[in-house]
Amino acid sequence: MRLFPWVLSASLVACVGPDAPDAAVCQDVVKRLCLGPICQSVTTRLSVEAMTCEETLLTRTGCGRDSFSFTEPSRVQFLDCRVPLLRQGASQAVKPSCADVDELFLDCPDVVRFFGGTP
Amino acid sequence: MTRLTLCLALAATGCMPIENTVRTERGPLLRTFTRPQLLPGALHAELRVRWPELDVQLSERDVCRETTIEEYAEERITERSAPAAGPALSTGLATTLGAGVLFGLSFVMSPAPDTTLIDTAGRYGPSLRQQFQGYTFLSLGIGIPALIVGAIAFLRTGEDVEQRRVEQETSQKEAPCNARPVTGTVQAKGPKGVSVPLPVKDGVGLLSAVTLPGPVDELVLGDRPVELDEAGLLTLGAFSACVSLEVEGARAPESLSDGALVSRAERLSNCKQVRGDAVLAPLEAAEAELKKRRESGGPGAFAPGASVTSFEDAVSAYAPRLVFKAGSADLSRLDTPEQLEGQAVFMQGVVSYGLAQNIGVLQLGGREVFVFIPQKRAWGGDFANGSRVEAVAVMAGWQTVGEKTLPVARLVWLRAAY
Numbered sequence: 215m216r217l218f219p220w221v222l223s224a225s226l227v228a229c230v231g232p233d234a235p236d237a238a239v240c241q242d243v244v245k246r247l248c249l250g251p252i253c254q255s256v257t258t259r260l261s262v263e264a265m266t267c268e269e270t271l272l273t274r275t276g277c278g279r280d281s282f283s284f285t286e287p288s289r290v291q292f293l294d295c296r297v298p299l300l301r302q303g304a305s306q307a308v309k310p311s312c313a314d315v316d317e318l319f320l321d322c323p324d325v326v327r328f329f330g331g332t333p
Numbered sequence: 334m335t336r337l338t339l340c341l342a343l344a345a346t347g348c349m350p351i352e353n354t355v356r357t358e359r360g361p362l363l364r365t366f367t368r369p370q371l372l373p374g375a376l377h378a379e380l381r382v383r384w385p386e387l388d389v390q391l392s393e394r395d396v397c398r399e400t401t402i403e404e405y406a407e408e409r410i411t412e413r414s415a416p417a418a419g420p421a422l423s424t425g426l427a428t429t430l431g432a433g434v435l436f437g438l439s440f441v442m443s444p445a446p447d448t449t450l451i452d453t454a455g456r457y458g459p460s461l462r463q464q465f466q467g468y469t470f471l472s473l474g475i476g477i478p479a480l481i482v483g484a485i486a487f488l489r490t491g492e493d494v495e496q497r498r499v500e501q502e503t504s505q506k507e508a509p510c511n512a513r514p515v516t517g518t519v520q521a522k523g524p525k526g527v528s529v530p531l532p533v534k535d536g537v538g539l540l541s542a543v544t545l546p547g548p549v550d551e552l553v554l555g556d557r558p559v560e561l562d563e564a565g566l567l568t569l570g571a572f573s574a575c576v577s578l579e580v581e582g583a584r585a586p587e588s589l590s591d592g593a594l595v596s597r598a599e600r601l602s603n604c605k606q607v608r609g610d611a612v613l614a615p616l617e618a619a620e621a622e623l624k625k626r627r628e629s630g631g632p633g634a635f636a637p638g639a640s641v642t643s644f645e646d647a648v649s650a651y652a653p654r655l656v657f658k659a660g661s662a663d664l665s666r667l668d669t670p671e672q673l674e675g676q677a678v679f680m681q682g683v684v685s686y687g688l689a690q691n692i693g694v695l696q697l698g699g700r701e702v703f704v705f706i707p708q709k710r711a712w713g714g715d716f717a718n719g720s721r722v723e724a725v726a727v728m729a730g731w732q733t734v735g736e737k738t739l740p741v742a743r744l745v746w747l748r749a750a751y
Contacts, residue, residue, distance in 0.1 A: 229467060231446030231457035242451050293455045304450050 236284045239292065240277030245306050246266055246299045247329075253312035259319050260331035274330040287324040295322035335735065344375070351489055352414050358495055360406030363498065372396040372507075376515065376559040380568040380609040384580075386540035387572050390553070391519065391533045391559065397510035402500045409495040418486035432472035433656055435627030439465035523573065531549035545582055549572030556574040574603035578612070586622035591741060592671045592730020598623055626705075640709060647725040647746035651677035659698035660681060667700050673728040674697035678742060680704075682725040684716050692734065695722070703732045703741040712746055 248267035272278035323333030447458030514536025552559035601616040656680035681695040732741035
């Protein structure tokens, strides 16, 4: 008799995997921001070069290490701020629009500071 | 949740139509028997005339009915079928088996999550194993309900046989029975409001013609009519004819109009059945007068004004005020010719057929009228059947010749019409 809800929840569980570690989440955002052609707001607000954007941000944030974990901003806050970058697609190969990047910078000054930029 | 699931399952089975086909097969004859039945009684009277009295034997009789019944064995077979049960079962089996295959294959697939995707909640994409197992559950979600629905529908199919006995009436006989005498006061009723009490004790009553103001044609006890057989009806009719003649008194046939004479002759003939030779003389006198009038055209043929010499003279002398021809409003007056006796009329129509030398039939629109043709007539000419004629005549009531009873008129003048 409990078959129906069990089937439903099992099907929903099958749609997602385990939680990604903080380092992977951070690296995902860095990759999206630095995907060329890089937006002008990235170079100006985060003070990075287009050619060395990814290495610079990974170094600044420390999320190149597997042991990285979010403190300020928190993981939840970071994930909320990441949402505009997924509007063009969930794949990391899809570049976010510069308007979505600007929205991230505007709404999340903590994230800008996290990446070593000026809010 | 359990109730919801149960409701969903029941609703799903409700979508599966079950077709019922009922057929009846008659088996062998089991027995033949008769069933007696007693129907409520009716009043019955037997009549006998001992002039001037009418003996009434009144009884109440039931009707005993015997019905012959043949009893058969009969099978009522109800076949239930669900045309969609097969497809539902096969769909359920296929998807459930498919789910099993997917579930088995899932263990061959990689359990590693898809690290190329991180969703908005920060989770990796599902592994291939998870995806296969998800498809497994989806297939089960389709297959198991289909299996349940198909199985329930399949279980509901089948055949019910109801055996029973049926009766068929083959014949019926009815006969009066349980005759018992009746005591009470019967009302002897007749036309013109005649109603005379007739006391009946132990089934015997006596109705005297002396006390009757007129003929009677019906006997009633309370609100129950008394049934008479054919002989009883004839006896009552004859008795009533005698009563009518007694009330009317002695009349010379020559003094009667044609209609009254015919009526009297008929009543005398009827009365003769119970009084015999007592009315033989007046009957013969009436019949002789009738014969005389048929041969001569009746006394009206020689009435004042009859000795006319032309059609115009006839119109002038008789001054007919009624016109009988096709479309004439006066034609409806022919329903009561006894009220027109002695009145002069103008007729225009077609000679239908001559019944005798001195009598004929004229067709006037949709009506027919007998016409007496006097032996001594002033007009000439031969009027064959179908010829159009017009006439001046005097109405004389009803006339019966053979089985035909029609209004009758005595011709004063007849000529061809154009």
